Amino acid sequence: MVDSAAGPVGGKLAGARRAALAAVILVACLGLLALTFGLVRESAVAELAQRLEVTARTRVQALESVLAKQRAVAAVLSDDTVMREALADPNPAHVARASVKLDRLRGQTDSAVIYLLDRDGVAIAASNWDEAVSFVGSDYSFRDYFSQALLRGEATQFALGTVSKRAGLYLSHNVLLGGQPRGVIVVKVEFDQTERNWAQAGERIFVTDAAGQVILTSQPGRRFGALPAAGAGEVAAALPVPGADWRLVIRAPSAGASQAAAFATGTVGFLLSLMLGAGFWAARARTRAARRAEAERRYRADLERAVEERTRDLTAEMRERRAAEQRLAQMQGEMVQANKLATLGQITAGVAHEVNTPLATIRLLAENGQQLIPPGAAPEVAENLGQILRMSDRIAQFTTELRSFARKATGDLGPIPLKEALDAALLLVASRRRAEGIRMVLPQIPPGLAVRGETVRLEQILVNLIQNAQEALSGRPDAELRIALTQCDGTVRLTVSDNGPGLTPEIAATLFTPFATSKPQGLGLGLVISQEIARDFGGSLTAEPPQPGRGATFHLDLPGMP
Structure with a gap:
C-alpha cells in the first residue's frame, strides 16, 4: 500500500517540478x-x-x-565705384553700366537677383533690367530690409517677392557717399533647389525664423506657417544656423526602429x-x-x-x-589705398595748375630781359635768357599734359588723334625712362590716324602699359621698349613689348584679376581698369602667353575712326 501510494505522489511532485521549471524557463x-x-x-x-x-x-x-x-x-558692391557713380549721377549711362555689372555678378554668385535702390527706395539698376519682370523703377521703400539698412548699415529679411511672387532671403547693405547713406544694395537668394534636394533625399526638414515661422522646408505647403507638432514616435535633431536667427529641425519616424x-x-x-x-x-x-x-x-x-x-x-x-x-578685409583696405591715390592725383593736378601763373611771369621777364640787353653786352646774358625761355616752355608743356591726364573722364567717345595721345603719355613717364637709360623704338604714326575713345582714359591706358614696361626693365643694361602699330579691317593695334624678365605663369593667370599684383607697393588695379576702359571703347586689351627668355607683350586693339 505504501509503495503503491508513493508512486503517484512522486509522479505528481516530478510533474510539479517540471511545470515549475517550464514556468521559470517561460518567464525567463x-x-x-x-x-x-x-x-x-x-x-x-x-x-x-x-x-x-x-x-x-x-x-x-x-x-x-x-x-x-x-x-x-552685398558688402563688396556697397563700396563699388560703378554703384556709387549710379547713385551720385543716375544718368542713363551710369545706370546701364551698373545694371550690366549686377547682371554679370548675379550669374557668377548664384544670386536670384541683385538691385540698387536710391535714397527713396526706388530701384535704379537691377540684374534683371532687360527682363519683362525688371525691378527697375519699382518702389521698395516699404521693405524692412531697405529702412533697416539705412539705419544700421545692413539688414536681412525673408519674404515673398512683390514682382516675382517667389519666396527668398533679402540681404541688404547701405551705400555711403560723403559719409552719408545715399542708397541700398540688395541681394536676393532663393532656396528652391535646396528645398527640392531635401525633398528628393526623403528628409523632413524645417527652418524657422526668430518668430518660429517656417521659412524653408522640404514640404513647401508648410512655408510661412508655424512649426508642425512632432508626430508620435518621431526622432528629431535641431541646430541653430550661424549668421542668421534661424533654427533647422529635421525629423524622421522611428517606426523602422x-x-x-x-x-x-x-x-x-x-x-x-x-x-x-x-x-x-x-x-x-x-x-x-x-x-x-x-x-x-x-x-x-x-x-x-x-x-x-x-x-x-x-x-x-x-x-x-x-x-x-x-x-x-584686405580688399577693403586696398580700396581705401586706391582712394588715397586718387586724392593724391587731384593734389598733383592742383599743383600743376598753380605753377602756371609764376611760370608765365618768369617767361615774360625773360622775354623783357632779351629786349633790354644793351648793345655790346656779353653773349652769355642772351644765352642764359634763352635757356630760361626754353626751360619755361618745357615746364609749361609738362604741366599742361599733367593737368590733361588728371582731368575727370567725361564718358563721351569720339575720334582721338593717336599720335597726340601717345606723345602725351610718353611725356608723362619720360623722367624715369631717361633715368634708367631705356631705349625707345616708336612707330611712324600718320598725323591723321584717329581711334574711337576719350583722350583722358586713352592716355591712362598708355601710361599704365609704358610704366609697367619701364618698371620691368629697371636695372637692365640693354633695356629696350618697343611700340608697334598695325591696322587691319578698321581696327588699330598698338603693341607694347619689352625685353625684360617677362611674366611667370602664375602672374599671367591672374593678370586681369582685381588686387592681384607682384609689386610690393602695387594695388593690382591698373591693368584691370585699363582692360575695362578698352572694352568701353569697343576694343580690347590682351597679353601674349608667357614664353621663356622673352619679355612681356601687350596688345591694345581700338576701333579706327575715319
Missing part, C-alpha cells in the same frame, strides 16, 4: 524577449538620432556658406525555441548572434569614422570661411 524567455526588444529599439533609435544629427550639421553648414557668400557680395526591434525579438524567440529543441541549433544560434554583434560593431565603427571625417571636412570649411573674411 519572455523577459529575455522583452529585454531584447527594448535594447534593439533603443540602439536603433540612437543610431537614427545620430544620423539625423550628422545630416542636420551638413545642411546647416551649407546654409551658412550661402549666407556668408551673399553677404560678402520598432520594426527592427520586433524582428530581432522574433529572431531571438525562434533561437530560444531552437535552443530548447536541440543543443546543436542553440550553438548555431549563438554563432549567428555573435556574427550579428560583430557586424553591428563594424557598422558603428564605420559610422563613427564617417562622423569624424565629416567633422574634419566641416573644420576645413570653417578655416576657408575665415580666410575669405580675411581676404575681404
Whole structure:
C-alpha cells in the first residue's frame, strides 16, 4: 500500500517540478524577449538620432556658406565705384553700366537677383533690367530690409517677392557717399533647389525664423506657417544656423526602429525555441548572434569614422570661411589705398595748375630781359635768357599734359588723334625712362590716324602699359621698349613689348584679376581698369602667353575712326 501510494505522489511532485521549471524557463524567455526588444529599439533609435544629427550639421553648414557668400557680395558692391557713380549721377549711362555689372555678378554668385535702390527706395539698376519682370523703377521703400539698412548699415529679411511672387532671403547693405547713406544694395537668394534636394533625399526638414515661422522646408505647403507638432514616435535633431536667427529641425519616424526591434525579438524567440529543441541549433544560434554583434560593431565603427571625417571636412570649411573674411578685409583696405591715390592725383593736378601763373611771369621777364640787353653786352646774358625761355616752355608743356591726364573722364567717345595721345603719355613717364637709360623704338604714326575713345582714359591706358614696361626693365643694361602699330579691317593695334624678365605663369593667370599684383607697393588695379576702359571703347586689351627668355607683350586693339 505504501509503495503503491508513493508512486503517484512522486509522479505528481516530478510533474510539479517540471511545470515549475517550464514556468521559470517561460518567464525567463519572455523577459529575455522583452529585454531584447527594448535594447534593439533603443540602439536603433540612437543610431537614427545620430544620423539625423550628422545630416542636420551638413545642411546647416551649407546654409551658412550661402549666407556668408551673399553677404560678402552685398558688402563688396556697397563700396563699388560703378554703384556709387549710379547713385551720385543716375544718368542713363551710369545706370546701364551698373545694371550690366549686377547682371554679370548675379550669374557668377548664384544670386536670384541683385538691385540698387536710391535714397527713396526706388530701384535704379537691377540684374534683371532687360527682363519683362525688371525691378527697375519699382518702389521698395516699404521693405524692412531697405529702412533697416539705412539705419544700421545692413539688414536681412525673408519674404515673398512683390514682382516675382517667389519666396527668398533679402540681404541688404547701405551705400555711403560723403559719409552719408545715399542708397541700398540688395541681394536676393532663393532656396528652391535646396528645398527640392531635401525633398528628393526623403528628409523632413524645417527652418524657422526668430518668430518660429517656417521659412524653408522640404514640404513647401508648410512655408510661412508655424512649426508642425512632432508626430508620435518621431526622432528629431535641431541646430541653430550661424549668421542668421534661424533654427533647422529635421525629423524622421522611428517606426523602422520598432520594426527592427520586433524582428530581432522574433529572431531571438525562434533561437530560444531552437535552443530548447536541440543543443546543436542553440550553438548555431549563438554563432549567428555573435556574427550579428560583430557586424553591428563594424557598422558603428564605420559610422563613427564617417562622423569624424565629416567633422574634419566641416573644420576645413570653417578655416576657408575665415580666410575669405580675411581676404575681404584686405580688399577693403586696398580700396581705401586706391582712394588715397586718387586724392593724391587731384593734389598733383592742383599743383600743376598753380605753377602756371609764376611760370608765365618768369617767361615774360625773360622775354623783357632779351629786349633790354644793351648793345655790346656779353653773349652769355642772351644765352642764359634763352635757356630760361626754353626751360619755361618745357615746364609749361609738362604741366599742361599733367593737368590733361588728371582731368575727370567725361564718358563721351569720339575720334582721338593717336599720335597726340601717345606723345602725351610718353611725356608723362619720360623722367624715369631717361633715368634708367631705356631705349625707345616708336612707330611712324600718320598725323591723321584717329581711334574711337576719350583722350583722358586713352592716355591712362598708355601710361599704365609704358610704366609697367619701364618698371620691368629697371636695372637692365640693354633695356629696350618697343611700340608697334598695325591696322587691319578698321581696327588699330598698338603693341607694347619689352625685353625684360617677362611674366611667370602664375602672374599671367591672374593678370586681369582685381588686387592681384607682384609689386610690393602695387594695388593690382591698373591693368584691370585699363582692360575695362578698352572694352568701353569697343576694343580690347590682351597679353601674349608667357614664353621663356622673352619679355612681356601687350596688345591694345581700338576701333579706327575715319
